[in-house]
Amino acid sequence: xxxxxxxxxxxxxxxxxxxxxxxxxxxxxxxxxxxxxxxxxxxxxxxxxxxxxxxxxxxxxxxxxxxxxxxxxxxxxxxxxxxxxxxxxxxxxxxxxxxxxxxxxxxxxxxxxxxxxxxxxxxxxxxxxxxxxxxxxxxxxxxxxxxxxxxxxxxxxxxxxxxxxxxxxxxxxxxxxxxxxxxxxxxxxxxxxxxxxxxxxxxxxxxxxxxxxxxxxxxxxxxxxxxxxxxxxxxxxxxxxxxxxxxxxxxxxxxxxxxxxxxxxxxxxxxxxxxxxxxxxxxxxxxxxxxxxxxxxxxx
Numbered sequence: 001x002x003x004x005x006x007x008x009x010x011x012x013x014x015x016x017x018x019x020x021x022x023x024x025x026x027x028x029x030x031x032x033x034x035x036x037x038x039x040x041x042x043x044x045x046x047x048x049x050x051x052x053x054x055x056x057x058x059x060x061x062x063x064x065x066x067x068x069x070x071x072x073x074x075x076x077x078x079x080x081x082x083x084x085x086x087x088x089x090x091x092x093x094x095x096x097x098x099x100x101x102x103x104x105x106x107x108x109x110x111x112x113x114x115x116x117x118x119x120x121x122x123x124x125x126x127x128x129x130x131x132x133x134x135x136x137x138x139x140x141x142x143x144x145x146x147x148x149x150x151x152x153x154x155x156x157x158x159x160x161x162x163x164x165x166x167x168x169x170x171x172x173x174x175x176x177x178x179x180x181x182x183x184x185x186x187x188x189x190x191x192x193x194x195x196x197x198x199x200x201x202x203x204x205x206x207x208x209x210x211x212x213x214x215x216x217x218x219x220x221x222x223x224x225x226x227x228x229x230x231x232x233x234x235x236x237x238x239x240x241x242x243x244x245x246x247x248x249x250x251x252x253x254x255x256x257x258x259x260x261x262x263x264x265x266x267x268x269x270x271x272x273x274x275x276x277x278x279x280x281x282x283x284x285x286x287x288x289x290x291x292x293x294x295x296x297x298x299x300x
Contacts, residue, residue, distance in 0.1 A: 034075065041066060044076050054080040061085055072100060072179060084184050092181035094163040097170050104177045112162070120161035126173045134172065136164040146185075160185055233267045239275050242268070 035041045044066060045059035056062040062080065068090045069079025082096030092100075101107045109125035118138045125131040138157060141147050141164070167183045229249065236242040246268055253261060 034070065035066075048076075048080055055084065056080070065090060072181075073103070074100075086184055090181070091184040091186070092178060094166040094183045094185075097166055097178055097181070097183065100177050101170060101174050104174065106174060106177065115158055115162050117157040117161075120158070120165040122165045122169045124169045124173055129173065132169065132173065134165060134168045136161050136168055140164075229264050230267060233264070233271050236271055236275070239272070239279075242272060242275060 035044055041063050042059070045062040048054040048062040048066075049056055049059050054062055054065075056065065065083045065085060066076045066079045069076065069083055072079075072092075074082065074096070078096070082093045082099075084091045084093065098110065101110065106127050107124065108127050108129075109123065109131060111123045113121040113123050113133065114135075115121070119135055120137075121133060121135040123131065123133045138147070138161065141157075141161065146160075163183050163185045167186060170178050171180075227248075229245075232245050233242070236245060249264060249268065256264070
């Protein structure tokens with residue numbers, strides 16, 4: 001019994017060793033195929049466009065797809081075959097998505113339980129994780145508005161449902177492997193939810209603000225700052241300025257108590273006396289400067 005256990009362990013260790021060796025060799029081959037600089041990437045983009053084997057319209061699009069694939073650990077050709085550009089956004093094919101999940105070494109189970117024209121079901125389990133079973137049905141596609149005449153879901157319902165089920169399970173169990181990528185079959189919903197349409201608002205002619213802003217719960221406006229009447233009265237340098245302040249005091253009389261009105265009235269009158277006295281002194285000084293009037297000849 002002990003010998004049998006040792007033999008089984010030996011077989012397992014050997015298989016793991018071969019797997020590691022195979023993975024190392026594969027990684028070495030992949031490393032040899034990866035571009036080393038932007039110049040290498042530009043050259044590959046040019047070849048991809050010129051060859052016609054990649055579904056790209058520009059060299060720049062090919063470069064972006066390859067750079068996206070490099071983040072996922074794909075070679076340039078794997079990226080060009082497994083990543084699609086739809087309306088300016090990269091999408092990952094479901095086959096490539098499953099390949100990345102198995103290649104990550106994090107997947108213990110991936111099983112297609114059922115695939116029909118009405119439902120696709122996948123059972124999967126992440127290493128040291130909980131096993132889950134998820135489905136995508138024709139009813140789900142109809143709810144999402146995907147069942148259209150001559151569309152993919154109408155022509156190939158079994159395949160389309162399976163691709164969507166793959167994406168559902170991949171994002172739930174292996175988001176770190178697919179890095180948030182979506183399958184092309186999801187592009188209609190993704191574009192609809194992510195496109196932000198600008199809202200045009202007609203400009204309105206500005207209206208002059210009222211002298212005393214009206215405030216209410218329905219039309220809140222910042223209240224005007226309270227005036228310092230004492231300071232304004234004391235700072236008045238002319239009778240015209242003091243007269244304007246007096247007019248404002250009369251307009252806002254209802255906002256003050258009788259005592260406050262009496263106090264401000266007293267300050268107003270006191271400042272007025274000071275200004276009047278100053279004018280009288282100024283006039284007297286002007287007369288003194290002119291001096292007495294002299295008359296020539298004797299009075300008749």
